[in-house]
Amino acid sequence: MPNASAPANAHTPFDLMLFADYLVPVEPAGVVLHQHALGIRDGLIALIAPSEQARALPSKAQLELPGMLLAPGLVNAHGHAAMTLFRGLADDLPLMTWLEQHIWPAEGQWVNEDFVRCGTELAVAEQLLGGTTTSADMYFYPAIAAEVYHHAGVRAQISMPVIDFPVPGARSTDEALRQGLRLHDELKQHPRLHVAFGPHAPYTVNDANLRQVCLLAEEADANIHMHVHETAHEVSEAQRQHGQRPLARLADLGLLGPRFQAVHMTQISDDDLALLVESNTSVIHCPESNLKLASGFCPVERLWQAGVNVAIGTDGAASNNDLDLLGETRTAALLAKAVSGDATALDVHRALRMATLNGARALGLADTCGSLEVGKAADIVAFDLSGFAQQPLYDPVSQLIYASTRDCVKHVWVGGKLLVDQRRLLRHDTDALAAQARQWAARIRPR
């Protein structure tokens, strides 16, 4: 495991040295380092070593983190950030009623550039406070979202929405693709942002448009992010209409592969599993949304044991109703056991890996972030495990996954830059953001 700074700059002082009680690198798997230090230089992790050794090395700043656990920044691999403005607008309804009678009409009426700016800012702020440093966002006006992520200093994959009918910000699929490609090119050199194709779902995008996505994504070397097999109904309807399961159709169209992100996947046949494994396609598990909309259970343990890369996402706040990836990971860890009938399923170390490195891998960022390794970006969360309700503490990772809420997130760095300090956001005025959200709510549903 990496435990020394790169020799090339061994004598250059570190920009910051963190000294923590616990450090969980995620890679190698299952490891908890006690009393270790992490040195940051030029935005990268430059050292992981026992604190005692690290104290002898030169650093421009030091931070003591007693009672805290350092882990990689969390990766929220599926969401619709701006929908935070619809949080709690319509609950306890079936997926299609919720979509057709509430969410789609509300989107038609309210979604514009200002909405996306405000909703995305709210989402980014909520996620940062909860330890999420990278998120996959699939929503309208992706260029506006990109501005928000850029200024916030976080990492994001922004999907351009592709669907067979006009959407807010794009009157046609072609227009959406043109705008998306322009944004893709603009962000090509961006250190933290990249654009993916976001075909909505098999039942809302026809073969011609999917072929187009496939071709363009290959050309642009871009990811494809798509809701697939969210419900049993989706699969049975597709079989009735196309004589084929949606995943098989996507495979035939050439979409599957290591850059394809299949979101939800509550329905997995043996053939589906074989397709996922062969194509090295990632699955994004959204347990709370799947539960709340009664969509079904994604068989996480079965996928994991078959070698499929499983990441995790909160989905949008309109169907969750928060963007709390730590809480989502706890739900996933608990649920995987009951769904597989095996209490050893998705243990705490694997759960944390799902929420970090697997997410990074799904988004094509495994070389950049997702684990605390020398040479990777310094995307780091300091979780405070000294709280009263976290005592006694036998196993810090168990305590993080099973006995902590996101309120234990104390500090967050992205690319070595401190964005959350002592539970306070450094680049956001949360009071002003909350006030804006209240103004939107007053317009969307007047009292």
Next chain:
Amino acid sequence: MPNASAPANAHTPFDLMLFADYLVPVEPAGVVLHQHALGIRDGLIALIAPSEQARALPSKAQLELPGMLLAPGLVNAHGHAAMTLFRGLADDLPLMTWLEQHIWPAEGQWVNEDFVRCGTELAVAEQLLGGTTTSADMYFYPAIAAEVYHHAGVRAQISMPVIDFPVPGARSTDEALRQGLRLHDELKQHPRLHVAFGPHAPYTVNDANLRQVCLLAEEADANIHMHVHETAHEVSEAQRQHGQRPLARLADLGLLGPRFQAVHMTQISDDDLALLVESNTSVIHCPESNLKLASGFCPVERLWQAGVNVAIGTDGAASNNDLDLLGETRTAALLAKAVSGDATALDVHRALRMATLNGARALGLADTCGSLEVGKAADIVAFDLSGFAQQPLYDPVSQLIYASTRDCVKHVWVGGKLLVDQRRLLRHDTDALAAQARQWAARIRPR
């Protein structure tokens, strides 16, 4: 609905008047009162009225609660409080491995009066900070636990453990029963505590002992609290050994009835359901423990629709790993939808009712607490919904159940006495408690 003070003391000033943005009485069901006040007199709820009217009435003290929601104190209907000292000791293991190789040996080695005192204090403090004002506790040394609950000022049902083998604090079943009955008599007039019989489970208590429990409980007019149908294995083993499902055996032994609390019930046949309905037996649902130990899914919606009273419990911190009833309720609300395949199952109002009035009813306390009604004890929680991640707010109950963590608990009263003020416990030194917990952990698992 109650909206006026009792006429007998209409001119006596209230001891305290609370003015809140939202008040959810739970009974009547589904109601949210906006800008209402709650008046407390002699530990009881004496008034619920629009704030404007209430401001004209005399009160010795007033508290403004802007942005807050008043709800009944939460009722945790199943737990093993002192096991908080085993939080995170052994995770990600099957139920019987966890019990036989970890928990039972640890209990044999460590559980004594000091352990129960410290563990119960820790649990009570954690629960109060999370808005739980009443809890059902099933553990060894019930007299020690009773002392802790008495001094803490909370409400509790304390179960005397009944099992076919010697346990910490009782060398035989008879000794356990004698001790329990003594405690039952001592607490008969206690305003907040009562003792129940706690036969561990059908597979650990023989017919003779169960008959004894049935007889004594009837004589003492006491509740019976028991793990039943926790796993499919328990049911199939019983069918193999006794030729009968455990619930049917309990029915034959005469145990079922309105004072019987069947904890877990992940396995429910049509015959089981009929037995529960006919006997008016309550079910205590422990979703997170059932998930974590891969025990199965309790069909909450099916029970509810059949008219069974379903309450909710966290189970012990060794298998959860927290005592967070608000979080547990969120899990229950999400899970019920996927288990029933119906996104309208266990909506937010019913979820809150399960965590309050249904719990009170299960514990025989429905006339005392569980809802905000004039004449009931002033067991009240003020939840702060003004937080940044709870915006925008369209529906306060949705926000409480789906978008809040227990950290939003701001004030807690039991019987009109303030026990949590501004998120701080008034009768506990949490630093001292945490230090004690750390000392226990250092002994139980030395580094």
